[in-house]
Amino acid sequence: MIPLSVLDLSFVSADSTPAQALHDTLALARHVDALGYHRYWLAEHHALPNVASPAPEIMIGQIAAATRTLRVGSGGIMLPNHAPLMVAERFRVLEALFPGRIDLGLGRAPGTDGLTARALRRREAPGEAGGDDFLDRLQELLFWDGGFPEGHPFGAIPVSPAGVRLPPLFLLGSSDYSAALAAQIGCGFGFAQHFSGMPAEGPMRDYRARFWPTHLGERPHAILAVAAICAATDAEAERLAMSARLSTLRRERGEYRPLPSLAEAEAYPYAESERLRIERGRDRLHVGAPETLRARLAELAERVQADELMIVSAIPDQAARRESYALLARAWGLGVAAAA
Template structure:
């Protein structure tokens, strides 16, 4: 069956402070490594009380150091926040330390609000408009050494220079990212869990228009989804109630820690709020292993995805680990040898 991977936000809950959330991420990565998951990606978000990790490169190093088989990467580095040379240097260092196990996933959004984005960039050169393509080109030029003759950067080397950049993946939730990934010949990961664009259209378009490049010879599309798996449909619904309330609050601009199941079940929902939660369930797959597998299979087939990446943001850490265990069994992952 299709390979499985994990996207982790290092979720903060009302009972799990940020430092503990980071340690939970390391624990979950060890668990995923043993279960046979292919990748473990960390997101970059800033000024969100619900997300503990603003620096995926630091977490990648910590997780790669305590795992053996799983690839570890960024899902992603928000390139507008960083000098391309800095990204190249940090990920070449990670590749040198953990050869063949690092992924460089790149996003074009800031991953935060406007004020925080300004604070992140105020000491950097400020350019008008969307300069993502320019930054992406510069990042690749540090690897290819393709700066024009006489360019001042010809005398600058991204160290360590005896290792390549890890594989580059472009992340997105629209047709723009799909088209760009195909044109430049890179891997593509589609964020179904918050996209308004159709996942199947994006991934099929990417595959159909992919151009081989020095970065990839063949297309590879990752479908990222949100899912909650438990022993029964009812138990999965109970666990997912935290995500339902959290999503409702996020839609109102309230990025608070993930609430407990008890708080979510006790919340006095209005009819309009329940309708909003029902609509949001289009982005969340909930149920027993058999139920979730049955729900996911049509989308996997329609999108022609090469890989399924799952985010499970439930309140209880052990319940989250069990969810990934049951999903691994449902997809018949090959567990790593003890």
């Protein structure tokens, strides 16, 4: 079976706080490290009351220090929000402290609303206010790692810490744009099926077919990020999923409220139109007992030719959330969980 990993948005629940959500992230990372999960990635979001993850590079260092075998990385750093030199320096520091355990995943979106994006984006495309300069920033980031062309003024600037290279690079996306770009420059690719409006097969297969080996990577590595919830029975998993489904309904209306409790989700007066929207979105949330979920995810991974699955589980009850990852790990045959 291919590796399983974790994507954590540090969800804020209705009965908790953002500070507690960050501590829950640390606890979950220790938990899945013992279970045999491969990576643990942190996302970057700003000014959203339902997630507590504006600075993944800080959490990466905390989690890497608190775990033993996990690769820890960004899922991702939203590059338009940052100066490429700062990204290069911060991830070199992480790589120096935890050699061979850090990943640098990059995203193109701002990870927030338009007004906050304006506050974050101090540098804009020349001649186009608010323009997309992602490609320019990506090229500059690669130059900071591999060296600038002769005569470039930035070539005289040393990058600290010296003698340390950037960790492995992944481009992240929910469409075919990042897939094509990742294939072109020869780096890893992560597709966000958990919120994408398009099927994963096209971008995932296209990335693999068009991959061109470079110094960034000799072969393609495609990660599929999926929303999944596991419980002892199919019925219990469906019950736990009610919080995530209600949260999705609200998010589609522009309501970024904390993750509702299960009691709130069960008592919510769903309109018929809302029930229909939930049914239409079932393919984006994979739910079931261990064997049910294992079979469904294995079939999906084979169909889209994924090298790795990255699981995001929006469950407000932290004990149930940890148990969801544990049950899936055992069904998948991971590390210590398989022996147990």
